[in-house]
Amino acid sequence: MARIVMKFGGTSMAGMERIRNVAARVKHVVEQGHEVAVVVSAMAGETDRLVGFCKEASPLYDPAEYDVVVASGEQVTSGLLAMTLKAMGVDARSWLGWQLPIRTNEAHAKARIGDIDTIDLLASMRSGTVAVIPGFQGMMEDGRISTLGRGGSDTSAVAVAAAVKADRCDIYTDVDGVYTTDPRIVARARKLDLVTYEEMLELASVGAKVLQTRSVGLAMKEGVVVQVLSSFDDPTQDDLPGTLIVSEEELEAKLKEDKMERQLITGIAHDKNEAKITLTRVPDRPGAVAHIFGPLADAAINVDMIIQNVGRDKGETDVTFTVPGADLARALDVLESQKDVIGFNRVIPDTKVAKVSVVGVGMKSHAGVASTMFKSLADRGINILAISTSEIKVSVLIDEDETELAVRVLHTAYGLDAPVA
Amino acid sequence: MARIVMKFGGTSMAGMERIRNVAARVKHVVEQGHEVAVVVSAMAGETDRLVGFCKEASPLYDPAEYDVVVASGEQVTSGLLAMTLKAMGVDARSWLGWQLPIRTNEAHAKARIGDIDTIDLLASMRSGTVAVIPGFQGMMEDGRISTLGRGGSDTSAVAVAAAVKADRCDIYTDVDGVYTTDPRIVARARKLDLVTYEEMLELASVGAKVLQTRSVGLAMKEGVVVQVLSSFDDPTQDDLPGTLIVSEEELEAKLKEDKMERQLITGIAHDKNEAKITLTRVPDRPGAVAHIFGPLADAAINVDMIIQNVGRDKGETDVTFTVPGADLARALDVLESQKDVIGFNRVIPDTKVAKVSVVGVGMKSHAGVASTMFKSLADRGINILAISTSEIKVSVLIDEDETELAVRVLHTAYGLDAPVA
Numbered sequence: 001m002a003r004i005v006m007k008f009g010g011t012s013m014a015g016m017e018r019i020r021n022v023a024a025r026v027k028h029v030v031e032q033g034h035e036v037a038v039v040v041s042a043m044a045g046e047t048d049r050l051v052g053f054c055k056e057a058s059p060l061y062d063p064a065e066y067d068v069v070v071a072s073g074e075q076v077t078s079g080l081l082a083m084t085l086k087a088m089g090v091d092a093r094s095w096l097g098w099q100l101p102i103r104t105n106e107a108h109a110k111a112r113i114g115d116i117d118t119i120d121l122l123a124s125m126r127s128g129t130v131a132v133i134p135g136f137q138g139m140m141e142d143g144r145i146s147t148l149g150r151g152g153s154d155t156s157a158v159a160v161a162a163a164v165k166a167d168r169c170d171i172y173t174d175v176d177g178v179y180t181t182d183p184r185i186v187a188r189a190r191k192l193d194l195v196t197y198e199e200m201l202e203l204a205s206v207g208a209k210v211l212q213t214r215s216v217g218l219a220m221k222e223g224v225v226v227q228v229l230s231s232f233d234d235p236t237q238d239d240l241p242g243t244l245i246v247s248e249e250e251l252e253a254k255l256k257e258d259k260m261e262r263q264l265i266t267g268i269a270h271d272k273n274e275a276k277i278t279l280t281r282v283p284d285r286p287g288a289v290a291h292i293f294g295p296l297a298d299a300a301i302n303v304d305m306i307i308q309n310v311g312r313d314k315g316e317t318d319v320t321f322t323v324p325g326a327d328l329a330r331a332l333d334v335l336e337s338q339k340d341v342i343g344f345n346r347v348i349p350d351t352k353v354a355k356v357s358v359v360g361v362g363m364k365s366h367a368g369v370a371s372t373m374f375k376s377l378a379d380r381g382i383n384i385l386a387i388s389t390s391e392i393k394v395s396v397l398i399d400e401d402e403t404e405l406a407v408r409v410l411h412t413a414y415g416l417d418a419p420v421a
Numbered sequence: 422m423a424r425i426v427m428k429f430g431g432t433s434m435a436g437m438e439r440i441r442n443v444a445a446r447v448k449h450v451v452e453q454g455h456e457v458a459v460v461v462s463a464m465a466g467e468t469d470r471l472v473g474f475c476k477e478a479s480p481l482y483d484p485a486e487y488d489v490v491v492a493s494g495e496q497v498t499s500g501l502l503a504m505t506l507k508a509m510g511v512d513a514r515s516w517l518g519w520q521l522p523i524r525t526n527e528a529h530a531k532a533r534i535g536d537i538d539t540i541d542l543l544a545s546m547r548s549g550t551v552a553v554i555p556g557f558q559g560m561m562e563d564g565r566i567s568t569l570g571r572g573g574s575d576t577s578a579v580a581v582a583a584a585v586k587a588d589r590c591d592i593y594t595d596v597d598g599v600y601t602t603d604p605r606i607v608a609r610a611r612k613l614d615l616v617t618y619e620e621m622l623e624l625a626s627v628g629a630k631v632l633q634t635r636s637v638g639l640a641m642k643e644g645v646v647v648q649v650l651s652s653f654d655d656p657t658q659d660d661l662p663g664t665l666i667v668s669e670e671e672l673e674a675k676l677k678e679d680k681m682e683r684q685l686i687t688g689i690a691h692d693k694n695e696a697k698i699t700l701t702r703v704p705d706r707p708g709a710v711a712h713i714f715g716p717l718a719d720a721a722i723n724v725d726m727i728i729q730n731v732g733r734d735k736g737e738t739d740v741t742f743t744v745p746g747a748d749l750a751r752a753l754d755v756l757e758s759q760k761d762v763i764g765f766n767r768v769i770p771d772t773k774v775a776k777v778s779v780v781g782v783g784m785k786s787h788a789g790v791a792s793t794m795f796k797s798l799a800d801r802g803i804n805i806l807a808i809s810t811s812e813i814k815v816s817v818l819i820d821e822d823e824t825e826l827a828v829r830v831l832h833t834a835y836g837l838d839a840p841v842a
Contacts, residue, residue, distance in 0.1 A: 068517070
């Protein structure tokens with residue numbers, strides 16, 4: 001017997017037929033003797049509908065009332081799943097965010113989960129009652145409803161799993177796992193059986209949208225074993241093939257157990273939502289760079305890659321860096337307002353770029369990963385505009401039009417292509 | 422300055438354009454210097470949509486989870502109205518049923534309101550913040566959500582008005598007041614400026630669906646002055662013409678103040694949702710009637726008019742009575758199951774009947790009201806099948822096809838027709 005948190009997203013909860021399918025899956029897990037809590041999203045489209053009302057009410061809507069409105073979507077699906085389970089003969093009850101409560105900090109519409117009270121919840125689960133918990137919502141110190149920001153239900157599920165010390169947090173989605181790369185780009189992409197938190201974070205943060213980044217970070221911090229599964233497989237099937245997300249130590253242990261070799265590279269990610277900014281003729285003196293990146297950091301704009309070009313004229317240099325595409329307009333505002341302090345000549349934005357990354361904990365112990373990447377791309381004439389690296393990742397900025405080609409080239413270069421069937 | 426509870430129904434809250442209109446009305450009342458709490462319904466159609474999901478989940482849905490699902494409709498409109506008010510510069514916040522809390526008894530889907538905590542609510546209202554409260558919902562002793570049954574938002578508004586000792590409870594609806602009769606039947610029906618709780622109860626319970634019956638009973642018990650107003654009039658108009666519902670003493674005082682005469686009859690109501698049941702050849706012995714009406718009462722079926730016909734055969738009689746049409750099938754089941762005990766021959770149901778009532782506190786001090794009614798109907802050849810009376814009402818059961826004719830005849834007979842313009 002294990003204690004399992006199951007999480008179902010909006011596509012899995014879209015309408016009663018799908019909710020019945022979710023209930024059938026929950027029932028199957030309960031019948032295997034497990035203690036179960038289920039975290040649910042709102043029906044697909046419902047949160048957009050509710051956010052639409054808020055925007056119609058006022059473009060600058062009050063975030064406290066926004067939370068009251070949008071938290072209702074998960075309240076509805078929680079009640080519907082609990083009553084469907086009961087109708088199937090599985091004892092169940094809903095626990096709304098304020099009922100547990102799931103305590104959050106005081107940041108409406110983008111709250112972070114703090115403590116979750118589990119005394120009543122665990123007593124109920126131990127008595128054989130499935131707990132159905134709406135994702136995305138919590139309660140603040142002042143007793144008002146808070147929400148976690150879009151996609152927050154994954155984080156809710158991991159937080160609940162940590163709070164009840166679950167053996168596993170199973171995230172059911174509309175894909176059946178984490179792949180070596182986007183299967184829409186590379187038909188021979190392979191599903192990964194195992195991936196580490198660190199790899200998943202890098203894959204998620206560069207555009208592999210299987211899990212919300214924050215939920216992976218929380219799982220890593222709390223040591224929650226996460227499994228990504230498809231909610232559209234047969235609900236009564238045992239051992240659904242998914243992807244298990246674990247710590248590096250657990251990965252090593254499992255590889256040893258299965259007598260498997262560690263792959264050098266785990267996956268190739270890409271992200272077209274980057275923007276490149278070049279400032280020309282910045283004075284080449286100590287502290288100049290601080291004048292650029294200090295104000296951007298103050299505005300909570302995340303700068304990724306930075307290149308300081310070789311000075312063209314004596315005492316002047318060009319500075320190029322990337323920011324998330326969504327922050328580009330704000331970044332340009334900040335830079336214009338600091339023009340006199342920074343002392344640049346022109347600011348040149350460019351959104352026709354993409355970041356392609358090779359990710360793998362294996363590269364910690366192997367040299368030559370970056371050079372393979374640069375050589376493979378150069379052989380196909382793909383120009384590298386910028387580079388950034390971390391312990392388990394090498395990223396390059398390239399022309400957006402070459403994204404798919406670069407991903408395919410790298411997938412083959414690192415031996416990730418599935419054998420031809 | 423007064424303390425006013427304003428209530429807006431589903432038609433008034435159907436979409437953001439109408440919610441903005443509601444907010445404009447609230448703003449106007451606030452700007453007159455009043456302390457305001459607003460009770461809102463879900464958007465028209467939303468509760469039906471949510472109930473539909475529950476029925477799809479299971480015909481025998483769990484009522485506790487039903488409450489979780491359907492209470493979300495009013496949560497959404499509360500948040501939307503509060504944020505719309507804030508966007509218009511009116512300080513406001515939503516207070517959900519569990520936040521106040523509005524305590525109810527332990528009857529999911531048909532709860533009754535007990536206490537409402539008002540310390541925080543009144544402090545907030547006194548500081549100039551409009552309180553926006555979802556109707557229809559409350560919280561049970563065990564901390565779970567309850568709802569009051571369909572149409573319960575009127576009752577919520579009156580309960581809030583009683584709890585905060587409001588000077589008035591203004592119920593905004595899609596009609597502009599209470600009329601002497603249904604204006605769709607009698608074009609010369611007049612809007613009433615004043616009506617007593619007792620009259621409103623009789624009018625409501627026989628089909629004038631302006632207010633939920635339970636809310637009128639609660640207003641009478643708690644002495645809450647209720648005003649019925651149209652939510653579609655110009656929101657910035659002062660002294661909207663509505664109908665004030667007051668006690669008999671307040672009615673007398675206001676009539677004296679305005680040097681007005683009390684009307685003998687206040688209104689004519691009709692109700693086509695009655696069913697007539699005749700049991701033939703019931704043994705004419707002591708206790709026979711108890712065998713009929715005891716089991717019906719046990720099944721919570723409300724019997725209204727009763728006629729015991731003159732015995733046709735020695736020792737036998739026919740018994741005729743009416744029940745709400747919605748309870749007919751259940752009543753027939755009960756009677757069949759008691760057939761041996763009661764000892765009747767046949768049971769003859771008839772749904773093609775209607776109840777027409779003349780209502781008015783004035784009849785307490787005037788004789789001849791009933792005879793005017795019987796004579797007026799007889800003059801037009803309308804056959805009376807049964808009669809029932811109360812202190813302020815005379816009702817007759819007639820053939821359903823003659824309903825409209827009877828209403829028109831009585832409206833004229835009691836001098837209620839508006840003068841021709």
